[in-house]
Amino acid sequence: MNDPTWYDPVTVLDRSVATYSGREALRVAGRSLTYAELDREADAVAQWCSDTLPTGCRVAVLGVRDAISYAGILGVLRSGRAYVPLHPDHPEERWRQAMEQAEVQGIIAPSTEHHRLRGHTTLPLYVPMPHCSRVRRPGAEAYVMFTSGSTGGPKGVQVTRANVAAYLRHALQAWDIRPEDRCTQLFGLGFDLSVHDLFVCWGKGACLSVPDEGHALRLASYLKDERITVWFSVPSVIGLMQRMRALEPGSFPLLRLSFFCGEALPWAYASAWAVAAPNGSITNLYGPTEATIAILEHPVRTPFGTMGTVPLGKPFPGALVRVEPEEDVRTGELWLGGPQVALGYVQRQEATDAVFRTDPRGTRWYATGDRVRQDDEGCFHFLGRMDDQVKVQGHRVEPSEVDRVVGMHLGAGRTVTVAVEGTGGVRLVTFIDVPGDTVALMRALKEQLPPYMLPEAILILGHFPLNSNGKVDKRALKELANHG
Amino acid sequence: MADPHLRDTVLSLIAQRAARLGMSTSELTDDLDLLRSGLLDSLGFVDLVVDLEKRTGKEVDLIAAMDRPGGTTLGGVVELFARQA
Numbered sequence: 001m002n003d004p005t006w007y008d009p010v011t012v013l014d015r016s017v018a019t020y021s022g023r024e025a026l027r028v029a030g031r032s033l034t035y036a037e038l039d040r041e042a043d044a045v046a047q048w049c050s051d052t053l054p055t056g057c058r059v060a061v062l063g064v065r066d067a068i069s070y071a072g073i074l075g076v077l078r079s080g081r082a083y084v085p086l087h088p089d090h091p092e093e094r095w096r097q098a099m100e101q102a103e104v105q106g107i108i109a110p111s112t113e114h115h116r117l118r119g120h121t122t123l124p125l126y127v128p129m130p131h132c133s134r135v136r137r138p139g140a141e142a143y144v145m146f147t148s149g150s151t152g153g154p155k156g157v158q159v160t161r162a163n164v165a166a167y168l169r170h171a172l173q174a175w176d177i178r179p180e181d182r183c184t185q186l187f188g189l190g191f192d193l194s195v196h197d198l199f200v201c202w203g204k205g206a207c208l209s210v211p212d213e214g215h216a217l218r219l220a221s222y223l224k225d226e227r228i229t230v231w232f233s234v235p236s237v238i239g240l241m242q243r244m245r246a247l248e249p250g251s252f253p254l255l256r257l258s259f260f261c262g263e264a265l266p267w268a269y270a271s272a273w274a275v276a277a278p279n280g281s282i283t284n285l286y287g288p289t290e291a292t293i294a295i296l297e298h299p300v301r302t303p304f305g306t307m308g309t310v311p312l313g314k315p316f317p318g319a320l321v322r323v324e325p326e327e328d329v330r331t332g333e334l335w336l337g338g339p340q341v342a343l344g345y346v347q348r349q350e351a352t353d354a355v356f357r358t359d360p361r362g363t364r365w366y367a368t369g370d371r372v373r374q375d376d377e378g379c380f381h382f383l384g385r386m387d388d389q390v391k392v393q394g395h396r397v398e399p400s401e402v403d404r405v406v407g408m409h410l411g412a413g414r415t416v417t418v419a420v421e422g423t424g425g426v427r428l429v430t431f432i433d434v435p436g437d438t439v440a441l442m443r444a445l446k447e448q449l450p451p452y453m454l455p456e457a458i459l460i461l462g463h464f465p466l467n468s469n470g471k472v473d474k475r476a477l478k479e480l481a482n483h484g
Numbered sequence: 485m486a487d488p489h490l491r492d493t494v495l496s497l498i499a500q501r502a503a504r505l506g507m508s509t510s511e512l513t514d515d516l517d518l519l520r521s522g523l524l525d526s527l528g529f530v531d532l533v534v535d536l537e538k539r540t541g542k543e544v545d546l547i548a549a550m551d552r553p554g555g556t557t558l559g560g561v562v563e564l565f566a567r568q569a
Contacts, residue, residue, distance in 0.1 A: 217556065244550075438504070
């Protein structure tokens with residue numbers, strides 16, 4: 001187990017295929033695949049990559065809810081290449097940017113989606129190979145995942161297979177997932193928490209259950225119908241289910257383990273979940289994409305807090321953590337180091353250098369931009385962001401990225417997007433100081449930004465309020481957004 | 485045809501958002517899916533139903549409603565409250 005390749009994602013799956021070949025591995029879109037069947041479909045993809053694409057290139061995978069997406073990710077990795085997920089709900093312009101920046105050489109998508117892609121690309125599209133052999137090629141990079149960037153648009157985080165192996169080393173050792181478990185797959189494949197979904201489940205020989213499209217409001221039924229025992233989602237899902245009155249006492253007796261990540265977990269949500277799933281444990285996870293999936297964990301135990309949010313927790317073994325101190329040594333920006341720290345942002349050296357730093361001893365660190373406080377027990381607590389970044393249903397959003405796109409369409413004037421906290425979540429409101437057709441602008445934004453980055457409203461102001469430093473007063477704008 | 489009075493209430497609740505997205509009232513038909521059209525997100529949809537519950541004094545079974553096909557369409561929402569006579 002000290003062999004560094006033992007927890008490599010490809011090796012992890014190979015071991016499970018050998019041990020659990022006849023067990024159910026994946027339930028998606030009305031299909032059920034055993035480990036042996038998933039293995040064969042992944043091999044077909046690996047063969048196509050080997051026969052068709054340059055060695056070591058990147059391959060886009062359209063993240064639709066179809067077996068091909070899952071076999072696609074596995075096949076790309078087996079062929080020694082890295083995958084770049086494309087979110088099916090994101091505008092095609094966003095896909096094009098990602099594929100261009102990551103220099104993608106081929107695309108895996110179900111044949112039903114090929115017509116949609118052909119209009120945008122001349123890259124080869126996956127077709128199943130009639131004959132395939134067992135392809136395993138060494139590869140360094142696992143995936144490139146895009147996240148919102150304050151300047152210059154989305155940034156593609158380059159994550160290696162060694163990074164993922166470091167995550168899996170802890171996840172597969174520490175968490176008690178068993179072959180008879182049914183695990184959720186709620187995170188979009190373009191979100192790195194989906195890497196946990198796939199490999200933590202498959203690493204233990206369990207079954208991954210993918211809900212049908214549009215299931216966000218049907219999660220309670222999905223949980224019951226699919227007999228889910230292991231749950232992983234963003235905390236805001238609890239708020240949604242609570243408002244639907246889906247969290248009655250004992251609603252989900254089969255749930256054994258629940259994990260939450262992607263945004264702060266309010267104690268009130270944790271309590272509501274514990275009431276609905278009385279036989280299970282809750283673990284709060286924290287980690288940015290740049291430090292591979294999650295890197296701090298907090299087992300939620302009684303007594304539950306009544307106010308505020310659950311702590312971020314303590315680092316995984318092997319992870320390096322430090323606080324860049326502000327007023328006292330225990331409060332400041334959280335820096336992460338160790339084997340989970342990613343390579344950087346693809347083709348964005350300046351952005352990489354701004355947050356990935358090497359100290360005099362040669363240790364690489366990622367400066368998270370998250371303000372934290374470490375308590376006497378070594379547990380970290382989230383205090384807020386150093387910058388304007390917000391989370392919308394777990395997705396990182398830089399409001400200035402919205403401003404950049406609005407600015408491109410307006411060509412004049414200023415744009416300021418603010419995030420306001422409403423019932424149940426964060427929403428964005430964009431202010432502009434020039435007259436314009438806000439409906440046309442909204443349509444244009446829809447073609448360039450993912451749904452969670454679209455402002456709820458675009459409002460025109462004659463003049464922006466200024467603060468005493470002569471800068472745009474964002475606090476005043478938030479007030480306006482809340483009441484205007 | 486769904487209850488016209490209830491339908492008007494639903495329309496009034498989504499009108500502002502629809503206008504901001506540039507949707508005309510003629511596009512707001514019974515088979516318009518409020519989620520898939522981008523008019524509301526999941527939370528917005530639940531808020532709409534909770535708002536309608538307050539206005540009508542009726543309580544609906546949202547979980548069961550979501551399992552029915554067309555549950556998230558404009559007509560589906562009106563139907564949901566009509567059932568709960």
